[in-house]
Amino acid sequence: MHYHWHWDVLLQQPYSTWLLDGFLVTIALSLIGWAIAMVLGTLVGAMRTASSPIMRAAGALYVRVFRNIPLLLQMFLWFFVLPEILPDAAGHFLKRDLPYPEFTTAALCLGCYTASRVAEIVRAGILSAGTGQRIAALASGMSTIQAYRYVLLPLAFRLTVPPLVSEFLSVFKNSSVALTIGVFELTNQANQIENYTFQGFEAYTAATVLYAAISFVCLRGTRLLSRHASVGGMISAGGAL
Amino acid sequence: MTPYRIALLALLASISLGWSSVWAEDLTGTLKKIKDSGEITIGNRESSVPFSYLDEHGIPVGYSVDLCKTVVDEVKKTLNLPNLKVRYMTVAPAARIPLLSNGTIDLECSTTDRTLARMRQVAFSVPTFVIGGRILTKVGSGIADWSDLHRKVIGVAQGTHTEQLVNALVATPAYAGTRVLTLKDHAQGLLALETGRVDGYVTDDIVLYGLRSTSRMKNQLAVTGKPLSVDTYAIVLRRDDPDFEIVVDHALSELYQSPEIEALYHKWFDRFDIPMSAENRCMYQIGALGP
Numbered sequence: 001m002h003y004h005w006h007w008d009v010l011l012q013q014p015y016s017t018w019l020l021d022g023f024l025v026t027i028a029l030s031l032i033g034w035a036i037a038m039v040l041g042t043l044v045g046a047m048r049t050a051s052s053p054i055m056r057a058a059g060a061l062y063v064r065v066f067r068n069i070p071l072l073l074q075m076f077l078w079f080f081v082l083p084e085i086l087p088d089a090a091g092h093f094l095k096r097d098l099p100y101p102e103f104t105t106a107a108l109c110l111g112c113y114t115a116s117r118v119a120e121i122v123r124a125g126i127l128s129a130g131t132g133q134r135i136a137a138l139a140s141g142m143s144t145i146q147a148y149r150y151v152l153l154p155l156a157f158r159l160t161v162p163p164l165v166s167e168f169l170s171v172f173k174n175s176s177v178a179l180t181i182g183v184f185e186l187t188n189q190a191n192q193i194e195n196y197t198f199q200g201f202e203a204y205t206a207a208t209v210l211y212a213a214i215s216f217v218c219l220r221g222t223r224l225l226s227r228h229a230s231v232g233g234m235i236s237a238g239g240a241l
Numbered sequence: 242m243t244p245y246r247i248a249l250l251a252l253l254a255s256i257s258l259g260w261s262s263v264w265a266e267d268l269t270g271t272l273k274k275i276k277d278s279g280e281i282t283i284g285n286r287e288s289s290v291p292f293s294y295l296d297e298h299g300i301p302v303g304y305s306v307d308l309c310k311t312v313v314d315e316v317k318k319t320l321n322l323p324n325l326k327v328r329y330m331t332v333a334p335a336a337r338i339p340l341l342s343n344g345t346i347d348l349e350c351s352t353t354d355r356t357l358a359r360m361r362q363v364a365f366s367v368p369t370f371v372i373g374g375r376i377l378t379k380v381g382s383g384i385a386d387w388s389d390l391h392r393k394v395i396g397v398a399q400g401t402h403t404e405q406l407v408n409a410l411v412a413t414p415a416y417a418g419t420r421v422l423t424l425k426d427h428a429q430g431l432l433a434l435e436t437g438r439v440d441g442y443v444t445d446d447i448v449l450y451g452l453r454s455t456s457r458m459k460n461q462l463a464v465t466g467k468p469l470s471v472d473t474y475a476i477v478l479r480r481d482d483p484d485f486e487i488v489v490d491h492a493l494s495e496l497y498q499s500p501e502i503e504a505l506y507h508k509w510f511d512r513f514d515i516p517m518s519a520e521n522r523c524m525y526q527i528g529a530l531g532p
Contacts, residue, residue, distance in 0.1 A: 002341075003343075194335065199362060200339065
């Protein structure tokens with residue numbers, strides 16, 4: 001092996017700034033994507049357990065479409081294809097007037113993709129809460145929305161903390177796919193450093209360490225959360241993460 | 242025979258023995274590896290037209306590949322290995338350095354820029370082609386030079402010297418309001434230009450000519466602007482391997498002095514209808530080192 005190690009590139013300008021910028025973009029992209037995914041995913045997950053067959057079908061359609069198309073392809077479709085099939089004015093807006101077009105598109109795409117996975121988790125949570133809770137809530141005079149809002153969803157979330165945490169960690173890793181549409185997140189900055197200096201091993205090692213750090217911090221934080229959220233008498237009570 | 246004469250003969254004998262064994266025994270680095278294994282491996286690209294790409298039969302061809310073939314001939318001569326086996330390996334840009342470092346490929350023949358930062362990791366041959374960063378734009382867009390890109394959206398190819406220069410240019414007050422979109426590869430750059438996402442796509446001029454020739458709207462596209470920079474492509478070798486470097490430069494140097502280089506240029510670049518640039522002509526003259 002004739003590789004010349006130069007760890008100092010990681011501390012040189014502009015490479016150290018690139019890494020830091022990439023790290024921050026990865027975090028911002030992932031958190032925004034996760035926020036979209038939680039809101040949309042909860043909605044779709046609830047729809048999948050609704051009594052109306054139309055709502056159930058719409059929810060199922062959403063999950064099938066967004067979960068079964070590779071994320072890489074979705075990024076490309078959102079960025080290059082969507083503006084072309086929309087009316088000219090809307091397409092022009094997406095291409096020219098949208099602030100930070102690559103970043104915004106990537107966050108939206110990541111959010112919609114992750115929402116399909118969150119929806120399945122939420123649906124599982126609602127189903128495992130059992131029909132008894134739903135019937136009891138409705139019998140005590142709650143509307144369907146109130147039953148979801150105050151009984152079913154809170155229970156569902158508390159029951160599904162472990163899979164939600166693992167999905168949350170996946171968002172950070174999936175965010176790297178945004179590099180295909182030109183977002184300078186962590187992996188892309190590492191690519192860029194490789195390209196300019198040919199010191200790829202150092203750059204990718206730095207990116208790996210930063211991803212691991214994100215995972216570590218998230219796991220620590222969510223372990224506390226899951227202990228707090230566990231429901232007595234259910235399988236996930238005290239469940240290990 | 243006087244002792245003096247004996248000493249002189251011994252000296253001459255040792256010099257001549259030493260001389261004849263220079264190549265045979267003191268081979269180092271890549272030359273030794275090639276001699277020992279009886280084969281040389283060339284790293285080529287899949288679609289860097291017309292420098293290094295796979296033809297319809299999947300065979301690596303192109304201007305850079307032809308230059309590497311000249312190098313292989315020189316290696317055969319130097320090592321006295323007429324039956325040297327030549328292998329090709331198609332490598333992605335991201336894999337070229339690890340594969341060169343671990344000895345999977347011995348030469349990378351494509352469109353790699355010579356830069357100082359990269360020279361800490363690899364060595365380069367003498368330059369093989371001169372390129373300048375220019376603009377591909379739609380005919381009638383009114384963009385004839387860099388100043389016309391003010392308040393427009395510029396697409397740049399990621400990882401090129403031109404990308405850095407464009408970013409620096411746009412950061413100046415004269416270009417306030419100009420946006421830069423960085424594109425992953427040239428196919429995306431062309432798509433962004435065709436769909437009107439960017440007003441101009443900027444990268445190495447020779448690449449722009451190639452892109453234009455493959456575009457479905459080639460008659461509506463033009464390459465404009467004065468070169469923003471002058472860069473050179475070169476063959477990539479492992480660093481700290483001076484003997485092999487001499488063989489490579491020797492081969493290129495001889496080629497640059499022969500009429501063959503003119504023919505080679507026509508063979509690969511006539512398709513774009515651009516004559517040999519003054520810069521390239523000058524580069525061949527400079528690259529043609531004296532014996």
